[in-house]
Amino acid sequence: MSENGIKRHTLIAWMEDKPGVLNRVAGLFGRRNFNIESLAVGHSETPGISRMTFVARGTDRDMRQVRTQLDKLINVTRIEDVTYNDPVMRELALIKVQATSEERAEVMQLVDIFRAQIVDVTLDSLIIQIVGKENQVNSLIELLGNFGIIEMVRTGRVAMVRGAASQTGVVDTAVPVNGHY
Amino acid sequence: MSEMKTGGQIIWESLIAEGVEVVFGLPGGAILPAYDDLAKYEYPIHHVLVTHEQGAAHMADGYARSTGRVGVCIATSGPGATNLVTGLATAYMDSTPIVAITGQVPTSLLGRDGFQEADIQGVTLPVTKHNYLITNIRDLPDALKEAFYIARTGRPGPVLVDVCKDALQASMPFTYPSKVNLPGYNPNLNTPDGTAVARAARLVNEAQRPVIVAGQGVSIARAEAELRQLAEKANIPVATSLLGIGAFPATHPLSISWGGMHGEAYCNYALQECDVLLAVGARLDDRLTGAFDTFAPKAKIIHVDIDPAEMGKNITIDTAVIGDALLALRALLPQVEANEHPAWLEQIAEWKSETSYRDILQQESDELVAPYVMRSLWHATGEGNGRATVVTDVGQHQMWEAQYYQHNQRRSLLTSGGLGTMGYALPAAIGAQMGNPGQELWVVAGDGGFQMTMMELSTVVQERLPIKIAIINNGYLGMVRQWQDVFYNKRHSGTPLFNPDFVKIAEAYGIRARSVTRREEAYDAIKEAQAHDGPYLLDFQVEEFTNVYPMVAPGKSNADMIRRPAPAVGSGK
Numbered sequence: 001m002s003e004n005g006i007k008r009h010t011l012i013a014w015m016e017d018k019p020g021v022l023n024r025v026a027g028l029f030g031r032r033n034f035n036i037e038s039l040a041v042g043h044s045e046t047p048g049i050s051r052m053t054f055v056a057r058g059t060d061r062d063m064r065q066v067r068t069q070l071d072k073l074i075n076v077t078r079i080e081d082v083t084y085n086d087p088v089m090r091e092l093a094l095i096k097v098q099a100t101s102e103e104r105a106e107v108m109q110l111v112d113i114f115r116a117q118i119v120d121v122t123l124d125s126l127i128i129q130i131v132g133k134e135n136q137v138n139s140l141i142e143l144l145g146n147f148g149i150i151e152m153v154r155t156g157r158v159a160m161v162r163g164a165a166s167q168t169g170v171v172d173t174a175v176p177v178n179g180h181y
Numbered sequence: 182m183s184e185m186k187t188g189g190q191i192i193w194e195s196l197i198a199e200g201v202e203v204v205f206g207l208p209g210g211a212i213l214p215a216y217d218d219l220a221k222y223e224y225p226i227h228h229v230l231v232t233h234e235q236g237a238a239h240m241a242d243g244y245a246r247s248t249g250r251v252g253v254c255i256a257t258s259g260p261g262a263t264n265l266v267t268g269l270a271t272a273y274m275d276s277t278p279i280v281a282i283t284g285q286v287p288t289s290l291l292g293r294d295g296f297q298e299a300d301i302q303g304v305t306l307p308v309t310k311h312n313y314l315i316t317n318i319r320d321l322p323d324a325l326k327e328a329f330y331i332a333r334t335g336r337p338g339p340v341l342v343d344v345c346k347d348a349l350q351a352s353m354p355f356t357y358p359s360k361v362n363l364p365g366y367n368p369n370l371n372t373p374d375g376t377a378v379a380r381a382a383r384l385v386n387e388a389q390r391p392v393i394v395a396g397q398g399v400s401i402a403r404a405e406a407e408l409r410q411l412a413e414k415a416n417i418p419v420a421t422s423l424l425g426i427g428a429f430p431a432t433h434p435l436s437i438s439w440g441g442m443h444g445e446a447y448c449n450y451a452l453q454e455c456d457v458l459l460a461v462g463a464r465l466d467d468r469l470t471g472a473f474d475t476f477a478p479k480a481k482i483i484h485v486d487i488d489p490a491e492m493g494k495n496i497t498i499d500t501a502v503i504g505d506a507l508l509a510l511r512a513l514l515p516q517v518e519a520n521e522h523p524a525w526l527e528q529i530a531e532w533k534s535e536t537s538y539r540d541i542l543q544q545e546s547d548e549l550v551a552p553y554v555m556r557s558l559w560h561a562t563g564e565g566n567g568r569a570t571v572v573t574d575v576g577q578h579q580m581w582e583a584q585y586y587q588h589n590q591r592r593s594l595l596t597s598g599g600l601g602t603m604g605y606a607l608p609a610a611i612g613a614q615m616g617n618p619g620q621e622l623w624v625v626a627g628d629g630g631f632q633m634t635m636m637e638l639s640t641v642v643q644e645r646l647p648i649k650i651a652i653i654n655n656g657y658l659g660m661v662r663q664w665q666d667v668f669y670n671k672r673h674s675g676t677p678l679f680n681p682d683f684v685k686i687a688e689a690y691g692i693r694a695r696s697v698t699r700r701e702e703a704y705d706a707i708k709e710a711q712a713h714d715g716p717y718l719l720d721f722q723v724e725e726f727t728n729v730y731p732m733v734a735p736g737k738s739n740a741d742m743i744r745r746p747a748p749a750v751g752s753g754k
Contacts, residue, residue, distance in 0.1 A: 016365060020314075024306060031307050061493055068490035074311045074331060077365040 005059040008037065010089060010159045013052045013070055013079040014044060021075045025052065028073065034058075034066050038091075038156030049077065053158045087159040093137050094119070095128045098148035107147060114140045125150060183356040188318045188349035189218030192282060195325040196226060198357040201253050203227045203244065203615050205237040209257025210297060212284030214349035229615060229644060232636040234261050236608035238268020238339075239634070241279045243572060243609030246595050248616040249403070251278045251332050258284045259297030262343070263304060267602060269339045270308040274599025275424060276397065278337035280328045281309075287347040288316045301343050310338030318351040326358040335368025336488040337401060369487050372512055373504035380500050381459070381483040382516035388457035390479075390525045391417045394440070394469070397424035397598075398462015398486060398506045405429070405591050407510035408461065415520040418529055420448050422463040423583060424598040431587040437529060441469040442733045443580040446539070447532035449731070449739040452477050454528075461485045462506040465496045466599065467735070475738035485509045539745040541727075542585075548724040549700050551578055551653045555585035555625075558651065561707040562621060563587060569621040570595065570613060574606035574630035576660040578653035580729045582625050604633030607650070611637060614646045621649075621711070628654040628680050638690040641716050649710045650718040652683055655725045663728045667743070687718035694718035 015021050022041065029036045037055040044051035056066055067079050099107045104126065111118055111128055114136060120127035130140050134157060141152065186194065192215050196204065204226055208216040219228060231237040234256045241252030256265050262283040272279045285291070286298045302314040311331050313324040321344065328340040385391055399408050405428055412419045412429070418437045419429045429436055438445040440452045452458070458480040463469065465484070470476035473495050481499040484492055485506060492501040502509050537543075541552045555578075562569035563586060571586060572595045573579040579596055588594050595613060597605040606626040614622050624631075631652050641648055653659075662676040687694035697706045697719055710717035731742040 020302065023303070027306050061497075064492070065490065065494060068488075068492070071367070072488070072490055074363060074366050 006057060007083075009056050009058065009063045009081055009083040010087060010157060011054055011056060011063070011066065011079060011081050011083075012159060013054070014077045015050050015052065015073075016075040016077060017043070017048050017050045018075055021050070024073050024075060025070065028069060032065070032069055034062075038154075040156040040158050053156070055157050082159055082161055085161045087161045089133060089157050089159045090131055091134050091137050091155055091157050092129065092131045093141070093152065093154045095130070095141060095144055095149060096151040097126050097128060097144050098124060098150055099126050100124055103147055107144070110140065110143055116140060183354040185352045186355040187214065187218060187352050188321055188344060189215035190222060191318070191321050191353075191355050192325065192344070192349075193219055193222070193224040193226060194355065195322065195357055196253060197224060199251065199329045201226060201251070203229060204253040204255050205229045205231055205240040205244075205612065206255030207231050207234055207237060207257070207261060209261045209284065211258035211286055211346045212255065212261070212282075212349070213257075214346060215255070215282075215284065215344075227615075229611070229640065231608070232639050233634070234264035235267050235604065236611070236634055236637045236640065238265045238279065238281065239271065239602075239605050239608035240612030240615070241281070242268060242272045242275075242277045242605075243595055243612030244616040245272075245277045245279055245612075246275075246609070247570060247592055247613035247620075249401075250616070251280055251329055252612060253280050253282070255282045256284070257297065258286055258301070259299045261297075262301035263299050265341075266304060266308065269305055269341065271597050271600045271602040271605060272339040273308045273310065275597065276337050276401065277339065278332040279339035280325075280332050281339060281341040283341065283343045284349065285314065285343045285345045288345045289347070291316070291345065301341065305341050308339070309341050312341040313343065315342060315344040315348050318348045318353050321348060322355060322358050323361075327361050327363060330361045331363070331366065334370065369489070369504055371504065372508045373485070373502045375512075377500060377502045378509065378512045379516060381485070381502050382513055384457050384481050384483055384500060385415065385417070385459060385513075386518045386520070388455075389522070390455045391415070391457045391459065391522065392437070392451050392455040392480075393417050393419045394422060394452070394458060394460040394463050394465075395419055395425045395428040396422045396461065396463025397428070399425060399428040400591055402462065402506035403591075404462075404507035404510050407507060407514060409433070411510055411514055411517060414514070415517050416522050416526065417459070417520075418451060418526065420444075420452060422469050422598070423596065425463055426583055426594045427588040427591050430589040432589055437533070439583060440739065441471070442735075443584070443729050443731065444469075444739075445536055445584065446731045446742055446744055447529060447536040449733070449742060450532045451529050453479075453738075453740050455480045458482045459485070461510065462487075464488075464491045464494070467495065468598075470496060471733050471739035472736055475740065539747050541730075541745060543748045545748070547700055549698060549703065549721065550727050551581045551655070551721070551723045552585045552727075553700060554651065554653065554703050554721050554723065555581045557704045558623065558625070558707055559586040561704060561711060562623060563589070563593070569593065569623055570617070571623045571625055572596070572606045572610040572613060574624075574626035575601045575603045576627045576630060576658070577655075577663060577729050578625055578627045578659070580660075581653075603627075603630035605630070607631065607634050608637045608640075610648050611640055611644070611646060614648055615644065622647075624648060624650040626650070626652055627659055628652055628656065628678055628683070629658040631683075632680075635686065638687065638692060642690050642692065646716060647714065648716050650687075650716070651707070652718065652720050654680065654683065654720055654722050655727070656680060657725065660729070663732075666728060667732065668734070683718060683720040692716045692718055694720065696720040696722055698722045
């Protein structure tokens, strides 16, 4: 938690897999001046429902705006702020690093320490794949910077709440904001 | 086995199934198949041909606000569709239910930048509650059903259905769907949460200085009677937002007029000093609140609204009651105790008497000032048994109308509050008249705004509508000029107007008209227009430099009003 209660929140939104839905969501973020740091979207376990994880910066009240405004989109079936549910959060990154044959061993050592993988090798480059929490990914990227990063891609955070209870996006839960503020 | 119908037929038959009797539109290439079906099958829908599509959207808006039913407008692709945008944005801001139907280029040409192609779904994304692009006729019936359902339920709003020309021409077996399947749509139709209602009632019961702020949500929910019962039971003064005008009778002893940037001073004082503020169906926008963090600083705020996203959007609130205003007020009524609040009401009465002392009509003057015209209009059309509906445009005249016309009837004022759309009044009045034949309707517009849509005078004549028009003509874009007077050192950049002779303009359309230049003529001129069996235009050439007060500068607190000047000693009449 930083100043004025502003912090990074992890939200999950479920939406109908229809043309233009991503456009609606992205358009809303821009138009409402929401501060979105990352966004990852793909299929969910339910056919026809996509699942989006996004990270937004703001206060709890800001997040209530994000949630309630997003929930108003007809195609968004459900949205939750899982920040306080201690969810499993992961990110995948592919990092192409410059590495001569002399440097390669050193890079491989780093890859081992971070439990990352080398997925492509050439004479003077490597592609490293890492799956982990963002700070792990950040640390590896920082260290690899010493060798020269040629190219990089990150998926953005994906998240899932622990435990057996499933979170599916089939039913509109309507954001529960009745009552005391 | 259902019959084969074309896309065009499906549109008209869906509209009929929704109870639509009138649509406002203008044809063009991509929508032609639908227009052809309208004529070919002689559907019992009255099509009002407009002069410009913006007018069609405002007409649908005026129709919807005045009747509570969904307004329908129709346009062709490209410029026809984009011309609707201002009207849709107006409706979106003010929560008006509209279904807009547009033709689109054939699917084979989509994305090819062909003649009259515009991505109207993309364009209207931020100004519609939802929208559809129909590329296949099989999606059309559900889209139309959903469009009407979404437009009128929950917090109402405009929905656009863009239909490719080939989908209009194709055929399929058709029955109008009986159900909608919208898993992601929750219009909040249930009774509000009991805990929230109980908490709200407790706050109201404990209040020493309570105020109700009633917004348009009260009128949308038709909850005026319940609002009045609640206010009378606990003797709570009622302010309205601009769009809430008419939700509570302006001449009721508990009415404290409306608040905000140009609201009455005593109303703003009451809002600033209250200890509990019960906002019902008002979204508490900046024009009402002034600087957000300075609004009602001593109050616990209870916000009743059907839209959860309005909770805490602008103002920090204490209690959120989410639901329809009617259901919420019905739930609150038995829990709110009878109360008197004598000291509070006395304090407000004192502020009120000081406010009326500063009333511009107390100033010694024979000049024809706009507030005088508004008060005369009220005497002639709204006082006593008067039941007129006034449709205002946007600007100084709009504020004066709201200040000096005492709206006692529900929905007796239609105005563009949120978007502030100049040019709204005339077409919205046409829509309102189409939905309410026989209703006395007055357009009040500035000389600037009137010229933005005055070509719809042809629609007035074409439909033989007896609409009366009062132009408040001061030769300026008055409100903009006022801001220049107050904030820009009186540099009148781009605000003086070169006006046509409005009387001649009206006469060119075959509309009777006269100009009014003197105070003594005002009332009689209004009565003359009122008595005339047909449309009538009055060009009120008012004093040029009068400005609207009180005024709260943008970003300032409502406590920092620029007040009306006090009249000189011994004056007043």
